[in-house]
Structure formats: structure tokens, C-alpha cells
Amino acid sequence: MSHEPSAVELERRAYRRGRSVRSVVVAVVSSLVVVAAVWLFVVNTKGWAAAQRTFFDPAEAAKTFPAVLAGLWVNVYVLFFAAIGVAVFATLLAVIRTLRGPVFAPLRFLAAAYTDLFRGVPMIVLIYLVGFGIPALGVLPLIDPRILGGVALVIGYSAYVAEVLRAGIESVHPSQRLAARSLGLSYAQTLRLVVLPQGVRRVVPALVNDFVSMQKDVGLISILGVVDAISAANIAKAISFNYTSFVIAGLLFILLSLPFIQLTNHLERRALARQQQGAVV
Structure with missing residues (x-):
């Protein structure tokens, strides 16, 4: 005989699903805030071009990767x-x-x-x-x-x-x-x-x-x-x-x-x- 969850258990599951959806929404919003902050305070700064050439040069990466x-x-x-x-x-x-x-x-x-x-x-x-x-x-x-x-x-x-x-x-x-x-x-x-x-x-x-x-x-x-x-x-x-x-x-x-x-x-x-x-x- 299969066990059917009680009304209390069903209520708990519904609450957990609601909390999961809320957690996903909060995670997405916070991620967008972090991306915007990185854009404003890192990528959008006047020294970003020099930093990119020094640390994130694709040509240099391709050349040094094998070694x-x-x-x-x-x-x-x-x-x-x-x-x-x-x-x-x-x-x-x-x-x-x-x-x-x-x-x-x-x-x-x-x-x-x-x-x-x-x-x-x-x-x-x-x-x-x-x-x-x-x-x-x-x-x-x-x-x-x-x-x-x-x-x-x-x-x-x-x-x-x-x-x-x-x-x-x-x-x-x-x-x-x-x-x-x-x-x-x-x-x-x-x-x-x-x-x-x-x-x-x-x-x-x-x-x-x-x-x-x-x-x-x-x-x-x-x-x-x-x-x-x-x-x-x-x-x-x-x-x-x-x-x-x-x-x-x-x-x-x-x-x-x-x-x-x-x-x-x-x-x-x-x-x-x-x-x-x-x-x-």
C-alpha cells in the first residue's frame, strides 16, 4: 500500500516550493546587482583598458597557454x-x-x-x-x-x-x-x-x-x-x-x-x- 502524504506534509511542500522560488528570484536580482557594480566600478573605469592589456590579453594568453x-x-x-x-x-x-x-x-x-x-x-x-x-x-x-x-x-x-x-x-x-x-x-x-x-x-x-x-x-x-x-x-x-x-x-x-x-x-x-x-x- 502506497503512503499518501498528509495535509500537513502537503502544506510543508508548498511552503518549501514557495521559499525555493523566492530564493531563485533573490539570487537573480543580487547577481544583476553584482554585474552592474562590476561594470560601474571596474570595467567602466578609465584604467580598465590598461588593466585589460596587462592581465587579460588574448594574444598573450594564447602564446603562454601551452607552457x-x-x-x-x-x-x-x-x-x-x-x-x-x-x-x-x-x-x-x-x-x-x-x-x-x-x-x-x-x-x-x-x-x-x-x-x-x-x-x-x-x-x-x-x-x-x-x-x-x-x-x-x-x-x-x-x-x-x-x-x-x-x-x-x-x-x-x-x-x-x-x-x-x-x-x-x-x-x-x-x-x-x-x-x-x-x-x-x-x-x-x-x-x-x-x-x-x-x-x-x-x-x-x-x-x-x-x-x-x-x-x-x-x-x-x-x-x-x-x-x-x-x-x-x-x-x-x-x-x-x-x-x-x-x-x-x-x-x-x-x-x-x-x-x-x-x-x-x-x-x-x-x-x-x-x-x-x-x-x-
Whole structure:
């Protein structure tokens, strides 16, 4: 037998439709206001022509696009391996911080000190320290600066991601652990099969946001001499004294991050829909 919504539910749906229509109208009006403001205060100014030649030159964009795109693949290469390193190291840190028992107190202290320290260090400073400090020691052979940049990203972002994962792990109700142990699972099996899957699912949007931030910061490896998208844009600027190449690099980074931003929005909508299941009266 199919369930028919009650009069109260139908009234709620009508109210929601009305609110949706109102929201669309307000969004359209506000967008038109923003466009008009941009036209009046940016495009219609006397310096817009010079700014357009300096930052939005189509000929310069066409000329520098191949080099900037080739440099972007270097960023993607470093980002891929850095993301794997962050996932492994951050999970290890998060698990250490959630270990129970006084015997693990030194490990918990070291993990907490690590996350507190490296969350406070600016990424550009960390890249300088790793990229130039490690070779200056002279104890290791010559290392590719792309590797050094990736190591700096792993060191820095593992501290952020570890705290997000720790929050997800601790959000799982203790009854889940007790039920798993009562079924005969060991502590490691409980963590791997019961706690981690639930904890990670709850913090996926935050994890994706950290990944998007790392995707932007990967451009900082250009300070180590890596010819990536930012470095290629800087070389083009030094030749032509035009900043259009930087705009192209920025747009490419935006296109690279859009799928992950949309993934975050999708996960948030799905989580909200899951919370509202069974709300029909």
C-alpha cells in the first residue's frame, strides 16, 4: 500500500516550493546587482583598458597557454604522490592520538606536538626549510626539488588532515567499539573495520577541503626552481612584462579544483538528505 502524504506534509511542500522560488528570484536580482557594480566600478573605469592589456590579453594568453599547461602537469604529478603520503601519514598520526592506555602516552604526546607545531608553520616557510635545508646538510645525494616540495607538503598537510581524521574517529560512539570487541574482533580489526570507515565517512567534506587547499599550495614548489605552472607563468611575465600568464595559471588551478569542490557539495547534500530521511508526516 502506497503512503499518501498528509495535509500537513502537503502544506510543508508548498511552503518549501514557495521559499525555493523566492530564493531563485533573490539570487537573480543580487547577481544583476553584482554585474552592474562590476561594470560601474571596474570595467567602466578609465584604467580598465590598461588593466585589460596587462592581465587579460588574448594574444598573450594564447602564446603562454601551452607552457603553463605543461607546468601544470608537474603540479598534478607532485600533488598525486603528496596526497598519497598525506593519507598514509595523517592516518597514522590520527590513530596514534586515539590510542588508549598510559603505555602509549609518549606516542600520543609526540603526535600531538607534531600536529600543533606544523599546523602553525606557514607552508612557504616549510617548503624553504625542506627544499633548501635538507640539501644544505650534505648528508644525502642530490634530490629532485619536486620530491623535496612533495615532502614539505606531506609534512605540513599531514598535521591538518590528522586532526580532521581524529575528530572523525572520536565521533564514533563507544558502543560501536564495544560491540565489535564483543564479537571477537581485535583492537586493530575494530579500528580498521568498524571505527575508521564510520569516522572517515563523517569527515569526507573536510578532507576534500584540505585536499583542495593542498592543490593550491602545490604551486609554492616553484620557489625551489621547479618549472611548474606558476614558474612557467613567471618566466612568460619576465619576457613580455605581461601578467596574463598568471591569470591563465589561476584559471587552470580553478579548473583542477572544481571537481573536488563539486564532490564536497554532493557529499554534503547526500549527508543532509540522509539525515532528513523519514521526515514525511
